[in-house]
Each structure stands twice: as structure tokens, then as C-alpha cells.
Amino acid sequence: MARQEINLGTAPTGAGGDTTRSTGAKINVMTTELYARTDNLTPTAYAALVGSASGGAVFETGTNANGRYIRYADGTQICFGVVARSCAATNALGSLFYGYANSITFSAGFLEAPAFVCQSFSSGVITWDGSGGSTAGIGVPLILSTSSLAARSYTCNYMAIGKWK
Incomplete structure (x- = not known):
């Protein structure tokens, strides 16, 4: 030019x-x-112009029904979200009752299973979150109670950090 x-x-x-x-x-x-x-410009060429991995350039962000994600040029990805779940605690285990909710799907897939944290909240019960993870989501959260419960709504907050490339 x-x-x-x-x-x-x-x-x-x-x-x-x-x-x-x-x-x-x-x-x-x-x-x-x-x-x-x-x-x-291709995404790779654009990333070369806007910043390097060492500079922490954000490569892509997105939002969907499962939450939000941020992808960095160095391959790091952070997914996070708040997901509503419902679960009944009707399975007896000694003096306790438990139930499994649906698994949580990440807002974007990972190259390998990421590190994650998940917290669930519901009054009067104990929630046990993330019985394992994969590149696509967190395993089945568990609800635990001292009495049998019909379906109970609760909220799961999650964050996962790993690699997207």
C-alpha cells in the first residue's frame, strides 16, 4: 500500500x-x-495481527444456552454458566435419600477434559457436584437428603478451564 x-x-x-x-x-x-x-483474513491471520498468545489476545467469545466461553490465542478456554436443574431424592441409602440430575454441558467443547468447579444450591439438601468430567461437560450432579423428596429445583454454577486447540 x-x-x-x-x-x-x-x-x-x-x-x-x-x-x-x-x-x-x-x-x-x-x-x-x-x-x-x-x-x-483467516482467524489465524487475524490473531497474528491483534496480538500474541503472550499478550493474552482474546481469540473468540460466545454465549449459548449452556453459558459463556472465552477462547484465548494461546489455546486456553474458559467456560462458565449458571444452569437450572431439577432432581428428586427418592433412592434410599441407609438413612439417606439421593437422586441424580442431568449432566451439565459446557458452553463450548474442549480438546481434553478440563479442570472444573461446580457449585449447586438448594435449600434443605446437600448437593454433590461433578462426578467426573469430559471434553463436553460435567458428570451427573447428585442431591442428598435425610428424607425422600419429590423433584426439587436447584441452580448449578460452573466454571471449566482447559484447552480448545
């Missing part, structure tokens, strides 16, 4: 410099060339 010099003229009046129209035309030409060069 040819850089075009804009003649500002002599300070403080700008005498002898480019006219407003001439300046605008030069800016338009240079901007058009810049857009033409960046319109069809």
Missing part, C-alpha cells in the same frame, strides 16, 4: 498545505486499501 503524505502546511495557519478535499481523498484511498487487505 502506498502511504500518502498529507501536507499540513505551515503552522499555525496551515498555509500552503493540502485542501480539505485533497486530505479527505488521500484518507479515503488509504482506508479503502486497508479494508481490502483485511476483509478476508
Whole structure:
């Protein structure tokens, strides 16, 4: 791309410099060339322009029904979300009752099983979260009670950190 010099003229009046129209035309030409060069960049080429992995460049972010995710140029991915679940505690185990809820699907898949934390909240019961993880989600959360319970709603908050590439 040819850089075009804009003649500002002599300070403080700008005498002898480019006219407003001439300046605008030069800016338009240079901007058009810049857009033409960046319109069809691949994600990898774009990442090379906006920052390096050591600089912590954010490569992609997203949101879906399972939560949010952030992907960094160095391959790190963070997924997090708040997911509503329902579970009955009707299976007897000695003097306790337990039940399994549905597993939690991450907001984006990982290359390998990530490190994760999950916390669930429901009044009057103990929740046991994340009985194992995979590249796609967290295993089945467990609800535990001293009495048999019909379906009970609770909220799971999760965060997973791992690699996306």
C-alpha cells in the first residue's frame, strides 16, 4: 500500500498545505486499501495481527444456552454458566435419600477434559457436584437428603478451564 503524505502546511495557519478535499481523498484511498487487505483474513491471520498468545489476545467469545466461553490465542478456554436443574431424592441409602440430575454441558467443547468447579444450591439438601468430567461437560450432579423428596429445583454454577486447540 502506498502511504500518502498529507501536507499540513505551515503552522499555525496551515498555509500552503493540502485542501480539505485533497486530505479527505488521500484518507479515503488509504482506508479503502486497508479494508481490502483485511476483509478476508483467516482467524489465524487475524490473531497474528491483534496480538500474541503472550499478550493474552482474546481469540473468540460466545454465549449459548449452556453459558459463556472465552477462547484465548494461546489455546486456553474458559467456560462458565449458571444452569437450572431439577432432581428428586427418592433412592434410599441407609438413612439417606439421593437422586441424580442431568449432566451439565459446557458452553463450548474442549480438546481434553478440563479442570472444573461446580457449585449447586438448594435449600434443605446437600448437593454433590461433578462426578467426573469430559471434553463436553460435567458428570451427573447428585442431591442428598435425610428424607425422600419429590423433584426439587436447584441452580448449578460452573466454571471449566482447559484447552480448545
